[in-house]
Amino acid sequence: MPVYTVSNVQNLRICVVMVGLPARGKSFISQKIVRYLSWLSIKSKCFNVGNYRRQGAPRPSAEFFDASNEEAYKIREHAVTQAVIDMMNWFADEQGVVAILDATNSTRQRRNWVLKLCRENSIEPMFLESWCDDNDLILRNIADVKTSSPDYKGVDPDVATADFLERIANYEQVYQALDEAQDRDLTFVRLINIAQQVIINKVETYLESRIVFYVMNLHIKPRYIWLSRHGESIYNLEKKIGGDSSLSPRGLQYAKKLPELVRESAGNRDLTVWTSTLIRTQETAQDLPYKQLQWKALDELDAGVCDGMTYEEIEETFPEDFKARDEDKYEYRYRGGESYRDVVIRLEPIIMELERQENILIITHQAVLRCIYAYFMNVPQEESPWMSIPLHTLIRLEPRAYATHVTKIKADIPAVSTYKGKGTSQVGESDSNQRKSAHALIDSDSKK
Template sequence: MAVKGIGGKVAKPDYSDNKIVLAMVGLPARGKSYLSNKLQIYLKWLEYDVKVFNVGQLRRTRARQKAQQSGVKEEHTASWFSHDNQSANESREKLAQDSLEMLIQWLKEGGNVGIHDATNSTHSRRAWIEQRVKQEKGFNLIFLESVCDDPAIIATNVALKVTSGDPDYKDISPEVAKRDFLRRIHEYEKVYETITEEHLSYLRIVNVGSNVTVSNIHGYLASRIAFYLMNLHLKPRSIYLSRHGESQFNVEGKIGGDSLLSQRGMQYAGALPALITDNIGDAPLTVWTSTLRRTIQTGSNLPYPKLTWKSLDELDAGVCDGMTYEEIEQAYPDDFANRDEDKFNYRYRGGESYRDVVVRLEPVIMELERQENILIIGHQAILRCLYAYFHNLPQADLPYIKIPLHTVIKLTPKAYGCDEER
């Protein structure tokens, strides 16, 4: 007779008490949107409800709507951003205020972290934001100032702005767009005031991670955000993901366990060093494995420093460890069906769900963000979670990502995404 109740579904954590307004501060081309995007990906991966409210996007949306209604296109060239342009000043302030009101309303409706992506570059603007947020019970305000004095980073950000299809510079040559954008930056520099208000909760990030100042940051989520931002950098690097070579349990169709490699798995382990070396050349690389024998065995021939992580161990199948899926279906048909319906939330009795694994992997993500070239030899469920983080994929899709055996996936983080090669 079938036994029921070997596991159950894990509920999403209740984060309803977390209400943070994160207001960006900084000149254009200083990485504010990059930091906003990275934070959004990280916190969404941890299942917080996060949304970026970008004032520039709101400006462009309203300008497009106005043009459709009136037939007259409003030009937002550098002069529109001049502090001496009173009419434009009023329009910019209205956009910032409306964007903040949308953010606050969204938090009231259940959101956790609203990111106000704007320059917010004067004491008076920040004072207004502070006073407005204070009117909302239980809301916390953090300013995040992005400072950049590295000419190479600024040049890269400017080039990205004028060549990435930004609507402000549609149908304009890159040379003309660059000149106008640099003039826009100059207009903001005339009135820019760095954060000196000692009573504010704020983080100051210099050159996207080379130096970080943390002031008056309190609470679990705020501290988590600060720690994550402290680990970011823009150095070129790649992250290589590979499942262990085929194991004896793979051959037998069993899940979990700590089996050794099969003959085919040994062949893959033998071929892996040449594959990695041909790709990375003389660049430094560190190999991370789980504590299980099949990953350690797969990396044993690699001529690089190695680090073993307990956090990289395969999803714990609990009482089903060592069984085939056919055996699980026969012994526990109800639970087999429940897991098939919701693989992300289903937790084996005595084991884990994918949701549990995501929480377990947070320290790995933190360390990955601060490292350079890394090869992770891991397990299917683990690599699915890491892959989903770097590609910003929904949690519901995570358990179905294809991570085949005997394949190396090369991920190269970029400013606003991640390139992939296989």
């Protein structure tokens, strides 16, 4: 049975129709929206018309995008039609909730065509324009992602840049920006120079407003996010879950070493440290020379009646619950406590704030870290609760245009393993289940 969240309970279907000249971040924004909504269990998918076009024209030069080039126009029409057909099928066959039509959609005529199709299929269209006249930024975007695109495989970067600028000039000939007067009946958002100015028109549903709020918070300044579990705690040594215990002597050693690890990774950047309200994260952060904030939302997953028990005790006392949790760890809610899904929902403001901020170090707990990591790394729900996040390890995330780079920095201070694989009540890293996970953070020193 599908599980509905507050956001998709209304049986809504939304098509976010991207609008914008090339190299304005449309694909970047589309991919972020899909990642954010998927993380919130809202079924979403991006339909990138460029990928469809590449099937008919793998490496076109700028003149292909000249509006008067009739042959090319046919190929481009075919590509967008195929993308829209696939999108409609996805809505119908896979109960999709939010589709993103990632294309330039530069003319009012094209947008009206999409609008009509959406209305005929009971899909709410929301136009999202990224408008930018900052030439330096556009050149940076071209260098960042366009010269390495499959369109320019094997082409000298300077030649590719010149051709891409010509492609933009061709689009500019016909481009019609969204307009407050002419498009006043449409649901639309215009992001002007990232989010220096945002124009919002007729945004009516809750889900649309969530998407708008999210894109308003995005920025593209280079930044890092550091993540660490608290140091080894007394409860970790006793194999107990939950509680509010202090650090073990080795955990305190990690807390002493953490400032050095962070400095090596962050240089003299001014960080802000976020901890949970629990003693073990605050003790871990106590020697860090940065501003610190406590978030209740970063507290560990609440194990309800099982708080303070070992997994062996849980298996003995609540055998059915123990089994049910292994079968669907993401959805299983501890009696009187939380599920992973509950944690994700309470972490939403953290993610939103992380998108707004620059350099943040988060010291929190295993389940919470798994959820945050899953958002940045696009880890599917069935895998994220099984990821191994070791103690005494600093993880650095570097969000880039289409992916997040990960570096793992080990403190070289021994700690127990708190990892529990499927079908066992024993904890330990040697469990074969976690090694199978594509996203296990245990074996590699850095991972892309």
